[in-house]
Amino acid sequence: MNIGILLKEGPYNHQAADTAYKFAEAAIKKGHTVDAVFLYNDGVINATNLTDPPQDDRNIAARWSNMAKEHGVEILACIAASKRRGITDDIMIEGGSITGLGTLTDIAIRNDRLLTFGD
Template identity: 45%
Template structure:
């Protein structure tokens, strides 16, 4: 079965990100395909490399990056939601006159068309968060 996952909540503020991560990991472990993980609304905060949790806490952003690297996940961050929350890659930084980037490894910024495509291509779309 082919899944697409939507994460609408940020790390450390809601269980949605943790649940989405563990669900995605379990789906892959069972041999299913994840077409795309789409981060939307506050969920884009899962993609900032500047998150620095205490040493005794889980690093949700790092978990997502490692999962993407190990399984070649397509992890897309909504461009409009990212811009509102100050998350930029090199292209967005240059286009908007910013002097730094903060997109974590394994994530990419794109538009809502990627969410539509994820819904079309997947057998199931699972949404975490409001």
């Protein structure tokens, strides 16, 4: 099954980022394809390299970056939501990029399922 993910919450203020990542990880292990993760609203914060969590905490941005590198998952941040939060291409994680909202429609069309995490 081909899966797209929509993540609408930030990395440390809501469980949605952890849940979306764990779901994607489990789906890949089961042989499914996670095509793309589209970040919207505060979800765009998941893809910045500005986060610097304590050593004993999880690094959510690094997790997404590794998933992009290891499994070819596109990590895509909405341009409007990114601009509202001062996020530009130069502070995106490796494997992340900024794109238009129309890409979310493309993700929904080309995948069997689009799962939404967050409010």
